[in-house]
Amino acid sequence: MKKIVITSFMLAAVLMLVTNCGGPKKLEKQAGMEEVTLPLSGKEYQSDKEFYRAKGSGKSPDIATAKKIALNNAKAEIAGLINSTIKTVTDNYVNQRSVADAQDFESKFESLTREVVNQQLVDVSIIGEKLFQKDKTYEYWVAIEVSKKAILDGINNSISKNQKLAIDYDKKKFEEIYNQEMQKMEQQK
16 A cells, blocks of 8 residues: 555656656747737837937827827826936935035926926927827827937026026036936946
């Protein structure tokens, strides 16, 4: 009896090894999945040290509405990217300089940069677009960009008009930190 239990156990173990050790299986075949390439996803559509770039898509039975949705989605994405970069730059800038009231400076500076970003997003450049149709529904993809220099110039111009911020603002130092962040973005690709 003991021999039968041991033999059964060994046989089960061998069967498990044989069925589970068939070597690596491709995920695609195993799960029945297929890789899909997104439109406008090449390197030329990614942010670099000169431009912020983003893409968005929109679906609608109306082409114009699909385009508006896609453009709004792309603008929201690029605004988020710019704002997070500016937040990092502002934090680093405040930490590297002795600013009188750092928290107040940061708050006002971020508010000012949000205004600049919103102004710049009016004039984004469309660098790619694709339109698809399936069952009376249009799907529109758009890639946009805005120049790093345009954002920086907008910030500099706005700060020069704000005396309180201008007192604690070192243009060269800010640009240096800003360029470092843009370089990091380039290297992350």
